[in-house]
């Protein structure tokens with residue numbers, strides 16, 4: 001961004017038209033006058049909603065990491081697996097693949113969840129400093145690398161085959177992971193990071 005670009009202006013992500021977005025009421029969205037794309041939106045509940053979703057997501061993550069993910073029982077005996085156990089076993093067997101699985105399926109989503117929670121608490125406590133723009137930018141950058149939902153869908157697809165060979169029981173960790181993914185997506189979707197960065201610059205002026 002050039003130095004003479006006024007900080008309260010934002011550029012349309014579709015056609016690059018710079019524009020100043022007015023203050024929005026809850027459940028209002030601002031659209032680009034040139035291409036009609038949504039450039040800013042404000043959800044009902046504001047930061048309380050984001051903080052609540054991020055808190056539920058964090059609690060669910062602790063449950064997902066601390067309990068058994070699923071158990072299998074069949075002719076070969078019983079066995080159970082946890083998310084951490086599977087990731088660790090993969091790291092020992094295939095260090096690169098295991099590290100990438102742990103990073104993109106758990107590490108990056110967890111970091112994004114903590115960043116969203118921190119940002120929402122900072123706004124709820126009052127006027128946060130301009131430094132929080134780095135956290136907002138980080139949340140946006142991590143978006144494409146969060147693959148916790150892919151892990152969940154991958155598990156379900158592979159279980160369709162396993163279910164014919166053994167009895168599958170989902171543990172608390174599985175349901176924790178479902179809640180973690182759903183509420184993380186809800187928190188991220190309730191956040192307009194471009195708008196947040198614009199607000200931080202406005203507060204700093």
Ligand SMILES: [Zn+2]
Pocket residue numbers: 012013014015016017032033034035036037
């Ligand atoms: Zn546009």
